[in-house]
Amino acid sequence: xxxxxxxxxxxxxxxxxxxxxxxxxxxxxxxxxxxxxxxxxxxxxxxxxxxxxxxxxxxxxxxxxxxxxxxxxxxxxxxxxxxxxxxxxxxxxxxxxxxxxxxxxxxxxxxxxxxxxxxxxxxxxxxxxxxxxxxxxxxxxxxxxxxxxxxxxxxxxxxxxxxxxxxxxxxxxxxxxxxxxxxxxxxxxxxxxxxxxxxxxxxxxxxxxxxxxxxxxxxxxxxxxxxxxxxxxxxxxxxxxxxxxxxxxxxxxxxxxxxxxxxxxxxxxxxxxxxxxxxxxxxxxxxxxxxxxxxxxxxxxxxxxxxxxxxxxxxxxxxxxxxxxxxxxxxxxxxxxxxxxxxxxxxxxxxxxxxxxxxxxxxxxxxxxxxxxxxxxxxxxxxxxxxxxxxxxxxxxxxxxxxxxxxxxxxxxxxxxxxxxxxxxxxxxxxxxxxxxxxxxxxxxxxxxxxxxxxxxxxxxxxxxxxxxxxxxxxxxxxxxxxxxxxxxxxxxxxxxxxxxxxxxxxxxxxxxxxxxxxxxxxxxxxxxxxxxxxxxxxxxxxxxxxxxxxxxxxxxxxxxxxxxxxxxxxxxxxxxxxxxxxxxxxxxxxxxxxxxxxxxxxxxxxxxxxxxxxxxxxxxxxxxxxxxxxxxxxxxxxxxxxxxxxxxxxxxxxxxxxxxxxxxxxxxxxxxxxxxxxxxxxxxxxxxxxxxxxxxxxxxxxxxxxxxxxxxxxxxxxxxxxxxxxxxxxxxxxxxxxxxxxxxxxxxxxxxxxxxxxxxxxxxxxxxxxxxxxxxxxxxxxxxxxxxxxxxxxxxxxxxxxxxxxxxxxxxxxxxxxxxxxxxxxxxxxxxxxxxxxxxxxxxxxxxxxxxxxxxxxxxxxxx
Numbered sequence: 001x002x003x004x005x006x007x008x009x010x011x012x013x014x015x016x017x018x019x020x021x022x023x024x025x026x027x028x029x030x031x032x033x034x035x036x037x038x039x040x041x042x043x044x045x046x047x048x049x050x051x052x053x054x055x056x057x058x059x060x061x062x063x064x065x066x067x068x069x070x071x072x073x074x075x076x077x078x079x080x081x082x083x084x085x086x087x088x089x090x091x092x093x094x095x096x097x098x099x100x101x102x103x104x105x106x107x108x109x110x111x112x113x114x115x116x117x118x119x120x121x122x123x124x125x126x127x128x129x130x131x132x133x134x135x136x137x138x139x140x141x142x143x144x145x146x147x148x149x150x151x152x153x154x155x156x157x158x159x160x161x162x163x164x165x166x167x168x169x170x171x172x173x174x175x176x177x178x179x180x181x182x183x184x185x186x187x188x189x190x191x192x193x194x195x196x197x198x199x200x201x202x203x204x205x206x207x208x209x210x211x212x213x214x215x216x217x218x219x220x221x222x223x224x225x226x227x228x229x230x231x232x233x234x235x236x237x238x239x240x241x242x243x244x245x246x247x248x249x250x251x252x253x254x255x256x257x258x259x260x261x262x263x264x265x266x267x268x269x270x271x272x273x274x275x276x277x278x279x280x281x282x283x284x285x286x287x288x289x290x291x292x293x294x295x296x297x298x299x300x301x302x303x304x305x306x307x308x309x310x311x312x313x314x315x316x317x318x319x320x321x322x323x324x325x326x327x328x329x330x331x332x333x334x335x336x337x338x339x340x341x342x343x344x345x346x347x348x349x350x351x352x353x354x355x356x357x358x359x360x361x362x363x364x365x366x367x368x369x370x371x372x373x374x375x376x377x378x379x380x381x382x383x384x385x386x387x388x389x390x391x392x393x394x395x396x397x398x399x400x401x402x403x404x405x406x407x408x409x410x411x412x413x414x415x416x417x418x419x420x421x422x423x424x425x426x427x428x429x430x431x432x433x434x435x436x437x438x439x440x441x442x443x444x445x446x447x448x449x450x451x452x453x454x455x456x457x458x459x460x461x462x463x464x465x466x467x468x469x470x471x472x473x474x475x476x477x478x479x480x481x482x483x484x485x486x487x488x489x490x491x492x493x494x495x496x497x498x499x500x501x502x503x504x505x506x507x508x509x510x511x512x513x514x515x516x517x518x519x520x521x522x523x524x525x526x527x528x529x530x531x532x533x534x535x536x537x538x539x540x541x542x543x544x545x546x547x548x549x550x551x552x553x554x555x556x557x558x559x560x561x562x563x564x565x566x567x568x569x570x571x572x573x574x575x576x577x578x579x580x581x582x583x584x585x586x587x588x589x590x591x592x593x594x595x596x597x598x599x600x601x602x603x604x605x606x607x608x609x610x611x612x613x614x615x616x617x618x619x620x621x622x623x624x625x626x627x628x629x630x631x632x633x634x635x636x637x638x639x640x641x642x643x644x645x646x647x648x649x650x651x652x653x654x655x656x657x658x659x660x661x662x663x664x665x666x667x668x669x670x671x672x673x674x675x676x677x678x679x680x681x682x683x684x685x686x687x688x689x690x691x692x693x694x695x696x697x698x699x700x701x702x703x704x705x706x707x708x709x710x711x712x713x714x715x716x717x718x719x720x721x722x723x724x725x726x727x728x729x730x731x732x733x734x735x736x737x738x739x740x741x742x743x744x745x746x747x748x749x750x751x752x753x754x755x756x757x758x759x760x761x762x763x764x765x766x767x768x769x770x771x772x773x774x775x776x777x778x779x780x781x782x783x784x785x786x787x788x789x790x791x792x793x794x795x796x797x798x799x800x801x802x803x804x805x806x807x808x809x810x811x812x813x814x815x816x817x818x819x820x821x822x823x824x825x826x827x828x829x830x831x832x833x834x835x836x837x838x839x840x841x842x843x844x845x846x847x848x849x850x851x852x853x854x855x856x857x858x859x860x861x862x863x864x865x
Contacts, residue, residue, distance in 0.1 A: 126157075126230070126277075126278040126279060127157055127158050127232075127276060127277070127278050129145075129151045129158060132144060132145040132146075132147075132176070133145065133176070134158075134176065134276065136216070136230050136232050136278040137230050137278070139216040139230055141178070141181065141214060141216075141232055142175060142176030142177065142178055142254060143176055143177045143179075144174075144176050144177045144253075145174075145175060145176040146162075146173070146174055146175075146176070148162050148163045148164065148173065149161070149162050149173070149174075149175060149176070150162065150163060150271055152271050152272060154275070154292055154296070155292065156277050156288050156289060156291070156292035157275055157276050157277030157278065157289060157292060158275075158276050158277075159271065159272040159273070159274065159275050159276075159296075160175060160256070160273060160274040160275075160276065161239070161269075161270035161271040161272055161273045161274070162175075162256065162270055162273070163268065163269050163270075164268045164269075165268065166268060167266040167267055167268040168266050168267075168268070169259065169260045169261070169262060169263050169264070169265055169266050169508075170257075170258065170259045170260070170445075171256075171257070171258045171268075171270075172247075172255050172256070172257050172258075173255065173256050173258075174249075174253040174254070174255055174256075175253075175254045175255065175256050175274070176253070176254060177202060177251070177252050177253055177254070178201060178202035178205070178214075178248070178252055178253075178254045179200075179201045179202065179252055180200070180201075181200060181201075181214045181215060181216060182198070182199075182200050182214070182215045182652040183198065183199055183200070183204075183205070183212055183213060183214045183215070183652065184196060184197075184198055184212075184213045184576065184579075184651050184652050185197045185198075185199070185205055185206060185209045185211065185212050185213075185246075186209070186210055186211040186212075186576060186577055186579070186580045187205075187206040187207065187208045187209040187210065187450075188208040188210065188446075188447060188450065188539055188540070189206075189208075189450050189451070189685045190447075190450070190451050190557065191443065191447045191451060191454070191497050191498075191500075191501075191540075192495075192496075192497050192537035192538070192539060192557070193537070193539050193556060193557040193573075194210065194211075194539045194556070194573070194577050194580070195556070195557075195569070195572075195573045195576075195577070195684075195685050196572065196573065196576035196577070196656075197209075197685075198652055198653070198654040198657075201248075201252045202248040202249065202251070202252035202253050202254050203248045203249065203250050203251070203252050204248060205246060205247055205248035205254065206247065206248070206450070206687070207245075207247045207257075207446035207447075207449055207450055208245050208247070208444075208446040208447060208450055209236070209245055209246040209247060210236060210245055210246075210539075210540075210541050210580070211233075211234075211235065211579070211580040212233070212234035212235075212246055213231060213232070213233050213234075213282065213286070213579070213651065213652075214231070214232040214233075214234070215229055215230070215231055215232075215282075215651070215652050216229060216230045216232075228280040229280065230278055230279070230280055231278065231279060231280070231281075231282040231285050232276060232277070232278040232285075233276070233277050233278070233285055233286050233289045234246060234254075234274055234275075234276055235274065235275045235276075235289055235290070235293055236256065236273065236274050236541065237272060237273060237274065237275060237293060237296075237297065237541070237545065238297060238299070238510055238541065238542070238545045238546075239258070239270050239271070239272050239273050240267060240510075241260045241262075241265045241267070241507060241508045241510050241511055242258045242259060242260050242267060242270065242273070242508075242510065243258070243259055243260075243261075243500070243509060243510050243540075243541060243542050244256060244257065244258050244270075244273040244274060244541075245257050245446065245541070246274070247446065256273055256274060257446065258270060258273060259444055259509070260503070260508035260509065260510070261442065261444070261500060261501070261503040261504065261508045261509030261510070261512075262503050262504050262505065262506070262507060262508035262509070263504065264505070265503075265507060265508040265511075272296065275289060275292060275293050275296070277289035277292065282648055282651060283645070283648075283712055286579065286580075286583060287583060290302060290583040290584070293545075297545060299514070299545055299546045299548070300544065300545050300546055300547045300548055300584060301547070301548050301584075302583060302584060303551065303582060303583060303584055303585055303586055303643075306531070306549070306550075306551035306585070307530075307531040307551060308531070308551050308552070308586060309410070309489075309490060309530045309531050309532050309533070309551065309552065310348075310409060310410055310530050311348040311410050311412070311490070311532075311552075311612055312552065312586060312611065312612050312639060313636060313637065313639055314346075314347035314348055314409060314410075314635050314636050314637060315344060315345070315346055315347055315348075315613055315614065315627075315630070315631040315635050315636070315637050316346050316347065316348035316349065316350065316410075316612060316613065316614030316615075317335055317336065317339055317346040317348075317349055317350075317614055317615055317616070317617070318349075318350040318352055318591045318614055318615070318616045319331065319332060319335065319349075319350065319351055319352045319354070319616070320350075320352035320353065320414075320591065320616050321559070321561055321591060321593060321616035321617075321618075322335055322616050322617060322618040322619065323354065323618075324353070324354065325353050325354040326354060327351060327352065327353075327354035327355065327385075328385045328386075329385065329386050329388065329389065329397065329398045331619065332349065332351060332398050332402070333398065333401055333402070334619035334620075335349075335617070335618070335619045336349060336402055336406045336408065337406070337619070338619045338620045338622065339615075339617070339622060339627075340406055342622055342624040342627070343624055343627075343628060343633060344622070344624060344627040344628065344631045344635075345406070345407065345631075345633075345634070345635040346406075346408060346614070346635065347407070347408060347409045347410065347635035347636070348408065348409060348410035348411070348412065348612075348614070349402055349408055349410070349411050349412070350411075350412045350413070350414065350492055350534075350614070351395075351398075351411070351412070351413045351414065352413075352414040352492070353414050353494075354385075355382050355383065355385070355386055355395060355413055355414070356377060356379075356382065356383060356415065356420060357377070357378050357379035357380075357381060357382065357383045358375040358376060358377055358378055358383070358420050358422075359375060359376065359378045359425060360373050360374070360375055360376070361376070361425065361462075372458045373458075373462075374421060374422035374458045374459065374462040375420060375421060375422055376419075376420055376421075376422035376423055376424060376425035376464075376465050377419035377420040377422075377423070377424045377425060377431065377465075378425050378428050378430070378431065379428070379430045379431070380430070380478060380479050380482055381394060381395075381482065382394045382395040386398065393486075394486065395413070395483075395486050395488070396485075396486035396487055399411050399486055399487035399488060400487060403487065407635075409489075410489040410490065410530070410532070411487065411488055411489055412488065412489060412490040412491055412492055412532060412534070413483060413488055413491055413492070414491070414492045414494060415479065415491055415492075415493060415494070416493070416494050416495040416498075417493050417494070417495055417496045417498070417499065417516060417520065418464060418465070418466060418467065418495065418498060418499075419465075419467065419475070419479075421458075421459070421495060422458075422459070422462065422463075422464055422465060423436060423439075423464035423465030423466055423467070424436040424465045424466075424467050424475075425465050426438060426465050433471070433474070434467045434468060434471045434472075434474065434475045435467065435468035435470070435471050436465040436466060436467050436468070437465070437466060437468070438463045438464070438465060438466075439463060439464055439465075439466045439502045439504075440460070440463045440464075441454075441457075441459050441460050441463075441464065441498065441501035441502060442501050442502075442504055443460070443501050444500070444501075449690075450690060451690065452690055459498065464498065464502065466502055469506060469512060469515040469516065469519075472515065472516055472519045472520075473518075473519035473522055473523060475519075476519055476520055476522075476523035477522075477523045477526065477527070479523075480523045480524070480526070480527035480528065481526075481527050483527070484527040484528065489528060489530055489532045490524075490528045490530065490531075490532015490533055490534070491524075491528070491532065491533055491534075492533075492534040492536055493520065493533060493534070493535060493536065493538075493550075494536040494537050495536075495537050496535060496536065496537055496538035496540070496543050497537055497538060497539065497540045497542075497543065498537075499512050499513045499516055499542070499543070500512075500513060500540050500542050509542055510542055513540075513542040513543055513546060514542075514546045517543060517546045517547065518546070520533075520549075520550075521547075521548055521549035521550070524549055524550070525549060531549065531550075531551055533549065533550045533551075533552070534550075534552045534553070534554065534588060534612075535547070535550045535552065535553040535554065535585065536553075536554040537554070538553060538554070539577075539581075544581070544584055547584055547585065550585060551585055551586055552585055552586050552588050552611070552612065553581055553584070553585040553586070553587060553588060554587075554588045554590060555573070555574040555577050555578055555581055555587035555588055555589050555590070555609075555611070556570060556573035556574045556577055556589070556590065557569075557570070557573065558590060559590045559591055559592045559593075559602065559616070561592075561593050561596055565683045565692050565693065565694055566683075566692065567598040567601060567602070567753065568656060568678075568679075568680040568681065568682055568683050568752065568753060569656060569680070569683050569684060569685070569692055570590070570602070571601065571602070571605050571663065571678050571680055572655055572656045572663055572678075572680040572684075574587065574589040574590070574605070574609065574644075575605075575644060575645060575646050575663060575665050576646060578609075578643045578644060578645050579645050579646065579651070581643075582642070582643030582645065586610065586611050586612075586643060587609065587610075587611050587643050587644075588611045588612050589605060589606050589609040589611055589644075591614050591615055591616040592606065592615060592616065593615065593616060593617055593621075594615050594617055594622050594623040594624075594626050594627050595617060595621045595622055595623045598753055599623060599626055600626055600755070601678070601753055601754075601755050603626055603627075603629065603630060603781065604629075604676055604732075604755055604757050604781045605644070605665065605676060605678065605755075606630070607629070607630045607637075607638070607757075607780070607781035607782050608640055608644050608665060608667050608674045608676045608757065608781060608782050609640070609643070609644040609667070610639060610640040610641065610642050610643050610644050610667055611639075611643065611644075613630055613631075613637045613639070615627070628779075629779065629780055629781050630780065630781055630782075632806075632807045632808070632847070633808065633847060634847055636806075636807070637785075638669075638776075638777070638780055638782045638783075638784075638785025638786050638806075638807065639782075639785060640667035640668060640669055640674060640782055640785060641667070641668045641669060641670070642667055642668050642713075643667075644665045644666070644667045644676070645665065645666065645667075646663060646664065646665060646666075647664040647665070647666050647675075647710040647711075647712065648710075648712060649664075649710070650662075650663055650664050655678070655679075655680045655681065656680050656681065656682075656683065656684040657681075657684045657695065658681075659681055659697050659698060659702075660702060661681075661702070661704070662677055662678065662679055662680075662702055662703075662704035662748065662750060663677070663678045663679075663680050664676070664677050664678075664704065664706065664710055665677075665678070666710055666711045666712055667711075667782075668711065668713050668714075668716070668717065669717070669776070669782070669784035669785050669787065670717070670784075670787060670788065670790075671717050671761065671774060671784065671787045671790045672711075672714070672717050672759060672760055672761035672762065672773075672774065672775070672776070672784040672787070673711030673713070673714050673717065673759075673760040673761075673784065674711070674757065674758070674759060674760065674781075674782050674783070674784060674785075675706060675710050675711055675729075675757070675758045675760050676755060676756070676757045676758075677704060677706060677748050677750065677755060677756045677757075677758075678750070678754075678755045679701075679702055679750040679751060679752050679753065679754050679755070680752075681697045681698075681702065681752055682694060682695065682697040682752045683695065697752065699751065699752070700751070701749040701750055701751045701754075702749065702750060702751075703747050703748065703749045704747070704748050704749075704750075705745035705746065705747055705748065706729070706745065706746050706748055706758060707727075707740060707743060707744065707745050707746070708725065708726070708727025708729065708740050708742070708760055708762075709725065709727075709742070709743060710760075711727075711760045714727065714760060714762060715762070717761070717762055718762035718764075719762065719764045719790070719792055720764065720765075723762055724741075724742060725741070725742025725743070726739060726740070726741050726742060726762070726763040727739070727740050727760050727761065727762055727763060727773070728740075728760075728761050728763055728773035728775070728814035728838075729746065729758045729759065729760055730758060730759040730775040730778055730783065730812055730814075730839075731756060731757075731758055732756065732757040732758070732759070732778070732781060732783075733756055733757075735778070736837060736839070737775070737812070737814050737834075737837045737838060737839040738837065739763060739771075739773075739814060739838070757781050757782075759775040759776060759778065759782075759783040759784050759812075760784075761773035761774055761775060761784065761813075761814070763814070764792055766792060766794050766799045766801075766861070766863070767794060767799065767863055769816065769817065769864075770799055770816060770817050770861055770863060771814075771815070771816040772792070772801050772813065772814065772815050772816070772859075773813060773814040774787055774790060774801075774803060774813040774814075775812040775813055775814070776805070776811070776812070777805070777807055777808075777809040777810060777811060777812075777844075778809075778810050778811070778812035778841070779809040779810040780807075780809060783812065786805050786806050786807045786809075787803060787804070787805060788804040788805065788806055788853075788854050789802075789803060789804030789854070790802070790803050790804075791803075794863070797862060797863050797864075798860065798861065798862060798863060799860070799861035799862075799863050800858060800859070800860055800861070801858070801859040801861075802856065802857070802858050802859075803856070803857040803858075803859075804854040804855070804856055804857075805844065805854055805855045805856075805857055806848070806853065806854050806855070807844075807847065808844045808845060808846050808847050808855075809843070809844060810841055810842075810843055810844075811841060811842055811843070811844055811857065812839060812840065812841045813839075813840045813841075813859075814837075814838045814839065814840070815833070815838050815840045815859070816838050817861060818833045818835065818840075819831075819833075819840070819859045819860055819861050820860050820861060820862045821859075821860050822842060822857070822858070822859050822860075823856075823857065823858040823859075823860070824842075824844065824855060824856075824857055825855065825856055829842050830842065840859075
């Protein structure tokens with residue numbers, strides 16, 4: 001740990017928190033190189049930080065002469081006072097001076113001193129802070145806000161922070177009392193992973209809450225309502241070296257917890273620890289909040305600003321649940337062969353844990369076979385299992401087989417962010433240059449309470465070999481350059497949250513995580529031009545809020561094929577977590593087994609998730625009928641355009657615990673939407689048992705209701721600006737079509753582990769009596785993902801619908817009248833038509849040929865007067 005031995009460094013520690021936001025806005029932008037920011041953020045870069053404000057601050061004699069700007073003059077005075085003050089005076093008056101400076105320099109409200117000056121401060125039309133309350137559109141969200149809470153205005157909302165009397169490495173402060181609302185919280189039930197929790201008061205908010213969405217109880221979800229529901233989003237952030245999260249207490253206080261993870265990294269003043277924003281559209285409100293936070297922190301980028309790797313648009317296979325750590329080159333080849341042979345060729349492959357050179361510590365070599373013995377990385381190259389056939393080629397051999405023989409496009413491999421589960425083994429000759437030292441995880445109290453098994457975890461007991469932060473880029477670069485030279489296209493980087501436990505003596509959890517992620521991002525950018533990286537076990541905001549490069553993130557805890565309690569929990573978790581994670585990266589809903597009792601339940605959810613679609617089947621153990629509902633014969637998939645998320649009316653219901661609610665998940669395609677409905681009742685994380693557990697639930701079906709408007713952005717797919725809201729729906733299971741007028745609901749009844757998927761399309765009226773809505777390839781879960789182009793024409797007495805379709809299968813559409821003819825390319829085709837429902841269908845028997853990317857379909861109507 002850098003020891004602060006000079007007064008200049010002590011000065012920097014005091015002012016860094018308060019001035020960082022202003023300095024960051026003035027001194028650097030997101031276009032700078034990836035490591036540029038570190039010189040402003042870290043205590044050991046004192047002179048660089050000061051000289052970044054003004055060159056005169058780089059030496060002691062010029063401390064009081066750095067310009068005439070009002071901020072500069074004020075800072076000059078503060079610098080001089082604090083610089084020449086002795087320690088006793090400083091400790092007794094620092095609190096008062098800090099508060100005074102903050103209130104003068106920044107647009108901050110302190111409830112202790114501003115009540116008499118301003119009865120009310122309007123942050124924006126939707127959010128007000130006054131008299132110890134936070135109110136949104138005349139609806140009170142928080143009451144009893146303590147006097148030490150400070151609020152800072154922003155364009156999209158308000159930042160909250162707090163002043164405390166004593167500097168420390170951990171603080172818990174109340175932001176006020178939360179009652180009479182409904183909320184959805186994303187919290188870490190394990191160090192690695194989040195899940196959802198619903199409630200209506202502060203005491204229900206779990207420890208380690210990283211995202212909080214609040215709904216006022218009055219109002220209506222339906223469109224065109226004069227009393228719309230108001231949604232308020234709370235985002236706990238990173239401030240300086242501290243990471244914030246939320247939690248409740250038995251008295252319904254919403255508490256802010258701030259931690260540095262290092263006993264020597266202390267602070268007492270925070271101004272931008274939580275961001276609050278509000279609006280009447282929940283998804284737009286969340287997006288605008290993240291946009292504001294991105295602009296404020298300038299340490300991460302949003303999902304739409306990142307390059308998505310090619311794996312997201314093709315079918316894949318991962319070795320993990322097929323082999324676990326016993327994966328071999330022969331096993332990889334067998335898995336690819338059997339999938340391709342059945343008509344579901346994987347175009348990306350992830351060689352998961354089991355390919356690296358690892359070993360146990362010397363003093364544990366006799367216990368290597370014991371299951372809890374922690375292994376550490378001992379070399380950069382592959383282990384002997386991948387050197388059998390061609391030792392000189394190593395892992396390159398299976399990569400070439402996959403790509404040349406089986407036409408796999410992308411091959412990824414797994415590694416932990418610290419190299420391996422136990423890190424890098426110290427003292428190994430090949431790894432000595434990276435300065436690995438043993439560290440023992442120090443888990444935060446919130447994680448320890450939510451996950452009490454951490455006390456006996458092998459990492460906690462046996463420690464981890466941590467590569468020096470100064471050498472971690474060289475470590476990643478050597479590893480990734482070797483892999484790239486073997487034809488590897490990307491990496492799945494696991495165990496990421498462990499960094500938050502290792503910051504003691506290194507500036508704290510935030511700084512260590514930032515240094516590792518900057519190095520990782522730089523190495524990925526240099527070695528994998530397709531941005532080939534999947535973040536895994538990474539649900540800490542320490543990591544999320546410094547993600548500039550990685551575009552894909554695992555959305556929840558694993559698919560556990562042998563754990564029956566996990567399946568409904570998994571679907572609910574990925575959907576709700578995607579509300580949060582989907583703003584920063586594309587959520588990956590994980591692999592699954594196609595031959596499994598819950599296979600279709602998992603498969604349909606993956607197909608509408610908008611993320612990567614891949615399985616972990618053992619070779620030869622596949623359900624190809626199921627796979628062909630997701631995968632086209634060329635290995636491509638019909639990916640939806642957004643992260644899949646719960647519908648607006650499901651955001652605050654509890655589909656895993658309440659016994660009465662179904663989960664609805666929506667997504668968009670180019671010319672329509674998709675809506676999945678799932679019964680996820682019967683199992684959830686238990687706050688008393690501190691683990692996932694079954695709970696009593698009724699075995700009878702639960703009935704819910706679907707509307708066309710459940711697809712939140714369906715209006716964007718409508719052909720007409722004055723579209724009336726009517727939608728056509730196609731049921732994947734029943735094979736039936738129905739037209740629902742605007743806000744009219746269709747009942748759906750499902751038992752636990754049952755599901756339904758609907759293709760949803762806006763109805764286009766060509767002329768009176770002639771309406772049309774395309775579903776797409778209705779044999780696929782995401783039918784509408786096949787539609788690439790759609791044009792309507794009406795000329796004289798003839799109506800024409802022209803579509804561009806990718807893939808092959810059964811085409812379906814709603815048509816209020818029977819077409820006179822149907823053309824596929826230049827050929828007229830026979831079609832089926834049900835006059836009662838308006839369902840029109842015909843078969844497309846093959847993929848587009850002769851170099852064409854899509855089929856062209858024309859439906860011709862003779863329009864009677």
